[in-house]
Amino acid sequence: MSISVKYLGLTPYESTWNQMKHFTSKRDHATKDEIWITEHEAIYTLGLNKKDYKKPLRDDIPVLHVDRGGKITYHGRGQLIIYPLIDLERYHLTIRSFVTLIEKSIVGFLSRRDIKANAKIEAPGVYIENKKIASLGLRIKNHASYHGLSLNIDMDLTPFDAIDPCGYKNLQMTQLKTFTDDVSIESIGFEIANDIKHQLLNL
Template sequence: MPPTLRYLNQQPYTDTWQAMQEFTVQRNADTPDEFWIVEHPPVYTLGLSGKREHLLNTADIPVVHSDRGGQVTYHGPGQLVIYTLLDIKRLQINIRELVSLLENAMIATLADVGITANAKADAPGVYVQGKKIGSIGLRIKNHCSYHGLSLNNAMDLRPFSHINPCGYSGLQMTQLADCGVAIDTNDLAALVIEHITAALPS
């Protein structure tokens, strides 16, 4: 059964995070998987290994200490976020395989709209000519994943310059709009989800 899709529009990060935690704790072996498609108001999030030294000048944008993997990132309007609430034990995949699957889904989606992108073995995420366009941060609890991926579509990228994105000083960010592609964020979500679903074990 393909995962249930939930289009949440724009939601506060903390509320969505708490809802993901509750869903994951309450689910059982028969609970269908879900994809949550969402955008967030401006927020910086620090992952479990995140260091405050990578927050350079956050100004009035809130900072949330999250329980996902990874360092620091930024979410804001115009960025596609897909939370992948998956029972990876039932799917018989491990977290490394899930990360690669999500990277490959973003790469395939970008290829669909004429953008050549790649992953890096030493720095999870998706890159276009060395600039980061897609990020991944996950948490596994009771053999189930939550959090997920973000893909920069048509957003204000300036807040990224006030952090070391993903812990990398000087890492430049890009987005579909800067690559000459105009697409509705929900249409972009549909492409990504199609590629994820096709790659998940049936």
């Protein structure tokens, strides 16, 4: 088995989403798994859980309804996005165990920089002192994953103030820049993506 890690640079959210859907719909048992690294222009995305959805308090950022799990979140420049396009059956993974694997990669990345972080079973993602630094939202189709994780690196966090991030009222966000000057999205993206790859290939 092998997994290809690809750096896409800055990409439009909607076209990347369409590419993920196309890749997933066309894949079969022989398709090689891929992990995409990117970042997006400013956009709010609303997942399939629309319960208690409130329109963002600002109208200068578009809202896109998407097919991942979860509620509303924000993406923008300075935020690392990783999309693992993985056949979960190939690695005998449940959705929950795959989420845990991704969270472990993020917590491990932060730990290597002496930043103490943790995941929460009841609220997927990664937190530093109850402030959220990473969010997860996946879609599984024919046991293959798409969508993925976002990690706040060095970005304008104020658009989060206009929403209840991931559906949690008064949830505060944080970012890597607060703790370190090591904020290269490309190098961090490869470090985390390769850790996810390493974990998968060693299951």
